[in-house]
Amino acid sequence: MARKFFVGGNWKCNGTSEEVKKIVSTLNQAEVPSEDVVEVVVSPPFVFLPLVKSVLRSDFHVAAQNCWVRKGGAFTGEVSAEMLVNLSIPWVILGHSERRALLNESNDFVGDKVAYALSQGLKVIACVGETLEQRESGSTVAVVAEQTKAIAEKISNWDNVVLAYEPVWAIGTGKVATPAQAQEHISTCFHYVYFTVGRALQNLSIAVVHAELRKWLKDNVSAEVAASTRIIYGGSVNGANCKELAAQPDVDGFLVGGASLKPEFIDIIKSATVKKN
Numbered sequence: 384m385a386r387k388f389f390v391g392g393n394w395k396c397n398g399t400s401e402e403v404k405k406i407v408s409t410l411n412q413a414e415v416p417s418e419d420v421v422e423v424v425v426s427p428p429f430v431f432l433p434l435v436k437s438v439l440r441s442d443f444h445v446a447a448q449n450c451w452v453r454k455g456g457a458f459t460g461e462v463s464a465e466m467l468v469n470l471s472i473p474w475v476i477l478g479h480s481e482r483r484a485l486l487n488e489s490n491d492f493v494g495d496k497v498a499y500a501l502s503q504g505l506k507v508i509a510c511v512g513e514t515l516e517q518r519e520s521g522s523t524v525a526v527v528a529e530q531t532k533a534i535a536e537k538i539s540n541w542d543n544v545v546l547a548y549e550p551v552w553a554i555g556t557g558k559v560a561t562p563a564q565a566q567e568h569i570s571t572c573f574h575y576v577y578f579t580v581g582r583a584l585q586n587l588s589i590a591v592v593h594a595e596l597r598k599w600l601k602d603n604v605s606a607e608v609a610a611s612t613r614i615i616y617g618g619s620v621n622g623a624n625c626k627e628l629a630a631q632p633d634v635d636g637f638l639v640g641g642a643s644l645k646p647e648f649i650d651i652i653k654s655a656t657v658k659k660n
């Protein structure tokens with residue numbers, strides 16, 4: 384089964400209602416590949432969800448950036464999965480590294496959230512990714528496998544899950560480990576340290592981690608789930624690097640932060656056609 388290219392825009396904690404309307408107006412006027420080619424989902428902060436949903440073109444969809452782990456109730460400040468369903472919000476991002484790091488969301492907690500959101504009928508963009516320290520110590524694959532395992536243990540159906548690989552060191556930093564960039568390190572840096580860093584990056588280019596995640600799904604869930612689940616990449620994706628990244632095997636789309644607030648998000652959506660060629 385072909386995996387449809389997926390482009391998510393995570394607006395994080397940004398924007399005023401005026402700015403949000405401007406972004407939506409730019410998106411609404413854009414000529415992009417059809418829904419058969421690319422699935423586009425934008426994720427504004429909670430308070431702007433109804434506004435964005437009401438003005439956004441009908442071939443693009445919306446996602447919340449989080450939801451409560453269980454049924455709503457006496458949980459001040461939280462928003463429940465039922466509320467999102469009530470407002471016909473189809474998607475939710477869960478396990479983003481900013482929440483894992485800043486709000487101490489554990490693997491277990493994220494797994495519970497994913498399971499509960501799915502049980503209520505939401506579709507989930509589940510995020511995994513290693514820190515720079517973990518990457519440099521060689522534990523990238525073990526870390527993302529552990530994060531994926533915590534989700535896999537709690538769910539039995541992956542149809543409504545998109546897995547987002549977002550290395551923490553690549554988020555908002557302009558650093559992306561494409562094979563070309565890693566290769567550059569090796570050819571230009573003869574110092575042993577740089578050589579080692581270059582090799583590490585090359586060995587763990589995005590394509591390698593995506594392939595490892597797919598293999599993990601095959602070995603631990605099923606061949607069908609591995610073949611059909613979209614594994615998207617997030618971390619400093621922009622209008623300039625999206626085509627090269629989209630061409631990587633096992634990269635089925637993107638979760639875009641900073642660039643999703645800018646017109647270049649349209650170029651990122653268009654990079655879906657790279658997969659068609």
Ligand SMILES: O=C(CO)COP(=O)(O)O
Nearest residue numbers: 393554555618619640641
């Ligand atoms: O965290 C991200 C998307 O969820 C990525 O953020 P940037 O695209 O700003 O690096």
